[in-house]
Amino acid sequence: MKRLLGGVIAAALVAGALATTTTPAVAAQATARDTTPVLSPTPYQGWNTYYGLGGDFTEDTIKSVADALVDRGLAKAGYDIVWLDGGWQADQSRSAAGDLVPNPAKFPNGLKPLVDYIHGKGLKAGIYTDAGPYIPGKCGLGSGGYYQRDADQFAAWGFDAVKVDYLCGIAADLDPKTVFTEFAHALRNNASGRPMIFNLCNPVTSPDWGNYPESQQSIYSWSYAPDIAQSWRTYTDVGFHGDIKFKDVLRNYDANARHPEVVRPGAFSDPDYLAPELGMSDEEFRTQLTLWAVAAAPLVIGSDIRKLSTTTIGMLTDPDVLAINQDKAAVQAVRVGAAGTTETWVKRLADGSRAVVLLNRGDSAKTVTTTAAAVGLGGSRFTLKNAWSNQVTESAGVISAAVPAHGTALFRVEPARGVPGIPHVTAGIPQVTKVGTDAQPEGSAPVVAGGDELTVKVAVRNDGSLPVFAPAVTVAGGSGWTATPVSKAPGLIEGGQQATFAFTVKLPPVAPPGTASLTATTTYKTILHGQQRQTTVLSPVVVAPAPPTGTVPLSHHQWITATSGTGTRSSSPTATASPAGRSRSTCTRTSRRSRC
Numbered sequence: 001m002k003r004l005l006g007g008v009i010a011a012a013l014v015a016g017a018l019a020t021t022t023t024p025a026v027a028a029q030a031t032a033r034d035t036t037p038v039l040s041p042t043p044y045q046g047w048n049t050y051y052g053l054g055g056d057f058t059e060d061t062i063k064s065v066a067d068a069l070v071d072r073g074l075a076k077a078g079y080d081i082v083w084l085d086g087g088w089q090a091d092q093s094r095s096a097a098g099d100l101v102p103n104p105a106k107f108p109n110g111l112k113p114l115v116d117y118i119h120g121k122g123l124k125a126g127i128y129t130d131a132g133p134y135i136p137g138k139c140g141l142g143s144g145g146y147y148q149r150d151a152d153q154f155a156a157w158g159f160d161a162v163k164v165d166y167l168c169g170i171a172a173d174l175d176p177k178t179v180f181t182e183f184a185h186a187l188r189n190n191a192s193g194r195p196m197i198f199n200l201c202n203p204v205t206s207p208d209w210g211n212y213p214e215s216q217q218s219i220y221s222w223s224y225a226p227d228i229a230q231s232w233r234t235y236t237d238v239g240f241h242g243d244i245k246f247k248d249v250l251r252n253y254d255a256n257a258r259h260p261e262v263v264r265p266g267a268f269s270d271p272d273y274l275a276p277e278l279g280m281s282d283e284e285f286r287t288q289l290t291l292w293a294v295a296a297a298p299l300v301i302g303s304d305i306r307k308l309s310t311t312t313i314g315m316l317t318d319p320d321v322l323a324i325n326q327d328k329a330a331v332q333a334v335r336v337g338a339a340g341t342t343e344t345w346v347k348r349l350a351d352g353s354r355a356v357v358l359l360n361r362g363d364s365a366k367t368v369t370t371t372a373a374a375v376g377l378g379g380s381r382f383t384l385k386n387a388w389s390n391q392v393t394e395s396a397g398v399i400s401a402a403v404p405a406h407g408t409a410l411f412r413v414e415p416a417r418g419v420p421g422i423p424h425v426t427a428g429i430p431q432v433t434k435v436g437t438d439a440q441p442e443g444s445a446p447v448v449a450g451g452d453e454l455t456v457k458v459a460v461r462n463d464g465s466l467p468v469f470a471p472a473v474t475v476a477g478g479s480g481w482t483a484t485p486v487s488k489a490p491g492l493i494e495g496g497q498q499a500t501f502a503f504t505v506k507l508p509p510v511a512p513p514g515t516a517s518l519t520a521t522t523t524y525k526t527i528l529h530g531q532q533r534q535t536t537v538l539s540p541v542v543v544a545p546a547p548p549t550g551t552v553p554l555s556h557h558q559w560i561t562a563t564s565g566t567g568t569r570s571s572s573p574t575a576t577a578s579p580a581g582r583s584r585s586t587c588t589r590t591s592r593r594s595r596c
Helices: 011-018 059-071 112-120 147-157 167-171 176-188 218-223 246-256 282-294 310-316 319-325
Strands: 045-048 081-083 089-094 100-102 124-130 161-165 197-200 231-233 268-270 299-301 334-336 342-348 354-360 366-371 382-386 392-395 398-403 408-415 425-427 431-435 453-462 468-476 482-485 498-506 514-526 530-535 539-543
Touching (some): 112 124, 124 167, 176 197, 176 218, 282 299, 282 310, 282 319, 282 342, 282 408, 342 366, 398 408, 425 530
Parallel strands (some): 045 299, 081 124, 124 161
Antiparallel strands (some): 089 100, 342 354, 354 408, 382 392, 382 408, 514 530
């Protein structure tokens, strides 16, 4: 089991994470050591019980998941480790003879038959323990004092991977480098001679876990773990059982990015598990998978795969994204340029190409741009393959995309050869520049009402080397909205040039309240590749309910957003307050719109 923690991230860690190198060149990989066998030259993949099932799993559960890994195509895509986290052990976890004991109610046949079943499916099996001695209330089991005995037992059962936690290790005030090194030695020298992946899991971080010296924290594992383990955790847990938040995914990614220089084939930084459908949107999970892929991180699914949607399974098995993660050079991505709301991350691939991530951390869609030169490529023409959409285009050097809120674009970029390809065209995000005569700030979702007239602009940029002809843009909004062009479309857009298309968008007199979206669809012709079509990401517009007539309490009116200090939001004048009376609602009303 893991100890799960929330709280504010230490400022020093954030500063350190944001100070990640800003050059595309990845530092030379550490010299290979004789002490750590290369059991998985590329990041291993699999599934773990923790985030989706917690400690509630049995022999039948694990068999069902193993079946699903095969039946749903995950095993074929490389997810081949079935990993038991904490919860497999008996309440009295060790026998009088000193052997670890599985929970007899959950595993009436023991673990060896289960491992045999997993192996019979063509899969591998993983198990969990803790580096410290068993301390009731601090960990579910502990291997302290029994390292060689437990390593021999895991090997005899047939396990292929061992996750070693540090909950009782920190409770016993042990030195992690010392105890993890001893455990690694025991695994390598198990009586069966069985190779077993060692996942070093020290999740301790200060101040969340208390005030510990850096040498006892997860952020220090990079300094010794590559010599003894196949992977090592770089920060605390990415979330809670069944509850993963996007902000914590970014937090763990930033912490994981601090030491790319120690990653090499067979030794990988571990930012924790993939967590689809446990609290994040599809877009947010796509971002997590993208970032984990370029980080050369182990891809271990923490959700219950039996319940995942076909959309999520499609993301997890995307061949182009997995190829980037599994690239044999095993280089971890670094950031290019400054940290901020939008960022560029680049991973050098074995064939000399680059995996480029355009990341949008913000709450509204953004156009994110970098260049081939910035990511370390020379030349005048470049092929861009969008790893998620499979679209292949050609650029004269600019790498750009409209990226949704909390989203990413992932390109594989390499010098172009032969006949020029389809020009890389970026259809910009529809921008509402005016509501009526009121100017709107860029990047914010405008608040509109029935009957409003919006001024909308869409910028279309051609980053290819050849022109595109007959560019046309159409804009669509909510039900009953009409969009009328108010600018003349150019006959062509030369390479490296941009054209802006303007529209008047009219809402019907009565528009359903809520969040609507503007989309822009761009079509254009190319000399060599015919007609092309591209649709932008959604640009949200908030439609306010019609304002009340006469003199009425505004608190009775339907709100758009509401903030309550500690009480329950209410549409009546009476709010449910805490004993301290700190409940608060904030409302704004204009002549045509009300905002609460």
